[in-house]
Amino acid sequence: MMIDPLTITAGISGIKFISDALKLKKDLVGDDESKEKISDALDKLDDTKGMVYDLRDELMRIQAENALLKKENSVFSGWEESFNKYELIETSAGAMVYKFKSKPPHYACTKCMVKKEIHILQKWNSYDVMCINCKNIYDIDVAPSINF
Numbered sequence: 001m002m003i004d005p006l007t008i009t010a011g012i013s014g015i016k017f018i019s020d021a022l023k024l025k026k027d028l029v030g031d032d033e034s035k036e037k038i039s040d041a042l043d044k045l046d047d048t049k050g051m052v053y054d055l056r057d058e059l060m061r062i063q064a065e066n067a068l069l070k071k072e073n074s075v076f077s078g079w080e081e082s083f084n085k086y087e088l089i090e091t092s093a094g095a096m097v098y099k100f101k102s103k104p105p106h107y108a109c110t111k112c113m114v115k116k117e118i119h120i121l122q123k124w125n126s127y128d129v130m131c132i133n134c135k136n137i138y139d140i141d142v143a144p145s146i147n148f
Helices: 005-028 032-083 110-114
Strands: 086-090 096-100 121-123 128-131 137-139
Touching (some): 096 110
């Protein structure tokens, strides 16, 4: 059975209705013993109503937390799908970068990938690429040696 705040509010209304009916009955009875028992029942109803209010508040807190966790899970699932489109490779110059498995071919920053962000590396010079986000530079090609 799914319990929502409206169901709990209906339960509170039911408790209030019973409480009001007992108060009327208490005014109509003549003997002290019956009045005392009705007063005890009213006290227990008030305690119960307080517990139901607490349960409603806790349910609302848990539902808000659940919604947040579902959203985070959705974001994580989307991240994992994007992440799986890359593979970690070592460039000819020895740098570790993520290479896109499909087209168009490109590389992504390893430092940013750890933070669950994909940033495409941009050409910096003839042999290096740079992440525009974190400014990390990666050697992708070995510079040719100069012979004199």
